[in-house]
Amino acid sequence: MRGFALLLAGVVMLGGCGGEPASTEAAASLRADAAALSQGSAGVGDQLAALRQVTVKFHDFQAAKDAGWNAKITSCMTSAEGGMGFHYGNMGYITDGVARADQPELLLYEPQKNGGMKLVAVEYIIPYALHPRSAAPPMLFGLPFKQVDAFELWGLHAWVWQGNPSGTFADWNPNVNCDNTTDIMPM
Numbered sequence: 001m002r003g004f005a006l007l008l009a010g011v012v013m014l015g016g017c018g019g020e021p022a023s024t025e026a027a028a029s030l031r032a033d034a035a036a037l038s039q040g041s042a043g044v045g046d047q048l049a050a051l052r053q054v055t056v057k058f059h060d061f062q063a064a065k066d067a068g069w070n071a072k073i074t075s076c077m078t079s080a081e082g083g084m085g086f087h088y089g090n091m092g093y094i095t096d097g098v099a100r101a102d103q104p105e106l107l108l109y110e111p112q113k114n115g116g117m118k119l120v121a122v123e124y125i126i127p128y129a130l131h132p133r134s135a136a137p138p139m140l141f142g143l144p145f146k147q148v149d150a151f152e153l154w155g156l157h158a159w160v161w162q163g164n165p166s167g168t169f170a171d172w173n174p175n176v177n178c179d180n181t182t183d184i185m186p187m
Contacts, residue, residue: 043141043142044141044142047101047140047141048141048158048160048168050101050102051101051102051104051122051158051160052160052161054102054103055104055107055119055122055160055161058107058119059118059119059161061109061116061117061119064088064107064119065088067090068090068091068092068093069088069089069090069106069107070088070090071088071089071090071091072086072087072088073087073088073089073106074086074087074185075181075183075184075185076110076111076178076181076183076184076185077178077184077185077187078177078178078184078185078186078187079172079186079187081166081171081172081174082164082166082172082173082174082175082176082177083110083172083173083174083176083177083178084108084121084157084171084172084173084176085108085109085110085111085118085120085121085176085178086108086109086110086111086117086183087106087107087108087123088106088107088108088109089105089106089125090103090104090105090106090107093105094106094125094127095130096130097126097127097130097131098126099124099126099138099139099140099145099156101140101141104122104123104124104158105123105124105125105126106122106123106124106125107119107121107122108120108121108122108123108157108176110162110176110177110178111178111179111180111181111183112180113180115180118161118162119161120159120161120162120173120176121157121158121159121160121161121162121164121173121176122157122158122160123155123156123157123158124138124140124145124154124155124156124157124158125153125154125155126138126145126153126154126155127152127153127154128152128153128154129152131154133147133149133152137154138154138156140156140158141156141158141169143156143169156169157169157170157171159173162175162176163175
């Protein structure tokens with residue numbers, strides 16, 4: 001299981017590291033947000049509201065750990081494009097291979113000055129072993145997951161608890177940082 005956690009750490013890192021420059025990625029993310037949100041009243045907005053309702057109790061970091069998000073996947077991740085924070089995984093969800101809006105595989109936390117952790121986002125991850133790369137990408141919120149070939153996984157972020165000028169579904173958030181910890185994973 002420890003090896004799988006390390007593999008997931010790499011996936012999370014790579015999901016936000018390669019590809020387009022930040023400004024192009026931000027523009028693409030905002031276009032994707034607009035497209036997803038335009039899919040109807042019973043669509044993305046309602047799914048995000050339901051996700052917030054399910055995860056609101058996880059603002060209490062201990063409650064999240066007690067509910068199964070107790071596998072520390074990464075240190076606090078930061079880059080020139082912004083931050084992601086710490087990633088905590090629910091191994092039951094990670095290994096079931098199913099993308100459900102109300103059951104994110106990862107919860108992302110930003111460290112606070114008082115030593116606490118602030119819930120800022122969720123991330124969905126599905127290994128290719130459970131959903132092959134050759135298959136159509138998993139979809140949530142009307143958006144396809146991104147391929148992360150180096151670690152053979154699919155991934156999708158959702159910034160539901162911290163506004164993100166780069167877009168709700170962007171990898172990095174310039175409003176998130178790792179200033180309040182020494183446990184940092186710079187990208």
